[in-house]
Amino acid sequence: MSKPVKGAERSPVGKAPTVVVAGGGTAGHIEPALALADAVLRLRPDAKVVALGTERGLENKLVPARGYPLELIPPVPLPRKLKPELLGLPFKVRDSVRRTREVLERVGADVVVGFGGYVALPAYLAARGRTPIVVHEANKAPGLANKVGARFATRVAVAVAGTPLPKAEVVGIPLRRSITSLDRAALRAEARKFFDLDPDAPTLLVFGGSQGAASINAAVSGAAKELADAGIGVLHAHGPKNTLVVQEFPGRPAYVPVPYLERMDLAYAAADVVVCRSGAMTAAEVSAVGLPAVFVPLPHGNGEQAVNAQPAVDAGAALMVTDADLSPGKIAELVVPLVVDAARVAAMSSAAVGLGHREADETLAKIVLEAAGA
Structure with missing residues (x-):
């Protein structure tokens, strides 16, 4: 029997939620995560948002510049295909998951939101069975991390219809308000x-x-x-x-x-x-x-x-x-x-005009807060 999900217990309705976003590496992973973070704080100004990253990613520059705390974890190398050695959790994966779990417990994570890539995978594995998971996939062809995360996610949000992930909900890509209101x-x-x-x-x-x-x-x-x-x-x-x-x-x-x-x-x-x-x-x-x-x-x-x-x-x-x-x-x-x-x-x-989903940031933020029980 799987362990009970504890995130909802830590964040009953009315309690300030803690949202952990995992979207490191490139701007394509980081910017949607930060747009979501901004939207969460617009909807729940009392919320706490923490970003996960690694020492080698662009998040070291972008996340602090936007005013969010950044917790560094060891990167997990991602093969292009699901391989038995990944499922067996080799040393690097096991170490990264352990370190990530320590971060989630220390910050009191109520929900983990992953945007794919080598930061999201250890976040999904660390949160599994402990903290609710929300997956966001920006591409029609999902990457390995999101294929794994979607298997045990509470909610799965995608940018476009036809994305082959279970329980996929089309929300678009979260964008900064400085862009959508430009x-x-x-x-x-x-x-x-x-x-x-x-x-x-x-x-x-x-x-x-x-x-x-x-x-x-x-x-x-x-x-x-x-x-x-x-x-x-x-x-x-x-x-x-x-x-x-x-x-x-x-x-x-x-x-x-x-x-x-x-x-x-x-x-x-x-x-x-x-x-x-x-x-x-x-x-x-x-x-x-x-x-x-x-x-x-x-x-x-x-x-x-x-x-x-x-x-x-x-x-x-x-x-x-x-x-x-x-x-x-x-x-x-x-x-x-x-x-x-x-x-x-x-x-x-x-x-x-009319292309895309201009309100994707707040749509996803509502999904995330609901998953957190906030």
Whole structure:
């Protein structure tokens, strides 16, 4: 017989709940977790939210910056397929689960919310039979951690219909209110001044995820002359571990390279069109703010990034280019004419309206608080 779930006992209705979020590694895991955390505190200002992470993840920067406590646990290496040795809990898994369980007990966790990845798996295993679990899956093709967690979760939330997890409830992807409430037109002047961009030129935003993308960096920077000749300004986040040297063209709109975008809201407000990968979080944010996109899906994995981009492409809000086809010539041929076509940009922006679930953060927060018994 399994052990009774203790989370609900610790958080009877009216008691301030403690919510533990597990979404470390990349921004695609961390940002939905933090958007949920914000929504939980809007609904229950007395709640406590604690994030789990590892020493190697981007959460070490993002979580403290948003004001949430971060508890570090050993990472668990994730094979791409469920293997017998994982089920047998080898030493690394066993140690991480033990350490995670200590954290859950110390903070008095009433519910554990996992967003997949190597932080979520030990959280699920540590909470199993002790604390209610809520799983959120952003991709239509679930990762291993969420496949495991969903087997014994209290609730399973997914971004899109057809996600093959048991008890799946479609809620969308939690996004920051600074994104879902963004008035791009009202912030445009401030945003362009913030990044030292031309205040009036049509502007292209370029990024390849939190670590950058070498193929996107090479293709867009290689078309710098064509972009300058067309009068297009560029804001290009190349990734903190990459460098980008771009030729300057005096008298033309600035091409501004930056390692990382701390203010994505201002980056979106500054732009007319974006060239980017199509991770689930990115695709959701770009559609939410109504920004026309040229998506370049990551060519690795199980093809989920192309799946993420397809709804916006089908709606007429985005174009899709394969990584293999991306080149400076493709940027000149496809992107330059788009950015300078104001009517087409406006039509694509309008087509993005209605895509996604803008209230996903609070929808998921209500599920989480209910699971916590709060």
